[in-house]
Amino acid sequence: MASTTPNYISIYDNTATANFIYISESVSEVLGWTPDEMIGKGAYEFFHPDDINALTRVHSANVMNEKMSSMVAYRTRHKDGHFVIIETLVHYCYDVLMCTNYLYDPSDAGHKIRSNSVDEVFVVNQDGSLELVGAWNDSQERMQKLLQTQHKWINNRVTHVQEPRFCLILNRYTEESTIVFVSQMAERLVGAQCDQVLGRPFLDYVSERDGQVVQQQLDMTKGSDMIMRMRFDWVMDKEHGATQAVEAIVGSSNDGLVVVIRLAPRMTMS
Incomplete structure (x- = not known):
């Protein structure tokens, strides 16, 4: 809604x-x-x-x-x-x-x-x-x-080392939340070629075990204007089962869902 x-x-x-x-x-x-x-x-x-x-x-x-x-x-x-x-x-x-x-x-x-x-x-x-x-x-x-900030712009530019992140815009009016925008950093962080990602369902890149929860969170964001925080495994290579743990934050507008993603430490059971 x-x-x-x-x-x-x-x-x-x-x-x-x-x-x-x-x-x-x-x-x-x-x-x-x-x-x-x-x-x-x-x-x-x-x-x-x-x-x-x-x-x-x-x-x-x-x-x-x-x-x-x-x-x-x-x-x-x-x-x-x-x-x-x-x-x-x-x-x-x-x-x-x-x-x-x-x-x-x-x-x-x-x-x-x-x-x-x-x-x-x-x-x-x-x-x-x-x-x-x-x-x-x-x-x-x-x-x-x-x-308070420790850094400053130099010649209008950021010069300090930053945490790598990539961002997406998802079509909120499709059931699959298809990807309509992806930033170049996705290739470096999760090996996603931008031209291959565009038009694909977002859940294609969410591990099967996380898919249901992520879908529920996306639906909550669409319906409530809530800013949602998610953690899931991004599928880098489905054939070989390669994934990367990521953290995401999702915001909602009538023109789409805005997603920012960064790498997350992989959690292991001791």
Whole structure:
């Protein structure tokens, strides 16, 4: 079941200017822009001027601390000139940030579910100040700790060693959750050739023993707006039974499911 709150997918690069490299079609319903009008431009071009300082801090923390799941509400510009409040769920994926974006409605059940299933939630207030909300310990001291970074961009680029991750977009309207986008890092981590993965059911790459649970988790994500964390064995070579343990986080939008995957230590029974 798709969300009744208008939403869309966006992908930023991990530079300091956060350039759009992909935006799904539903952005037009939310912001009036077409994807072609936004792709290639820096995200800060669309933010409210008073919100930029706060969003710069959040973006820096997401990139430098490689956050798997955070959310921030802020003002962004509609094509007709007025500003609307968007909440963006960010899943950092090595060289890009995979995002699902919703019109902000704090009374919406989906908003409350998302807030309770991400690692932290920030709100940029009308005066441009940043606030940590929805946490048991939402003190100013904790917020400052979450935003601390050890690394910096050099010439607009990330230069420190990062954890390898790859990302996918799945078609939420197919029973098999077919793969419609995969990042190049999939080849390095799990040996998946991108051109061979596209159009295939996601469960083709989930081990048989994990398949039922993963399917249930995907269905829960589609139906509830919950951010789902999963652990399963990725099938690298079905013929020879080769698998790789991975951890994944899944977010939902009306335009698809966003998945970020990283390697997981293989668990053994002693």
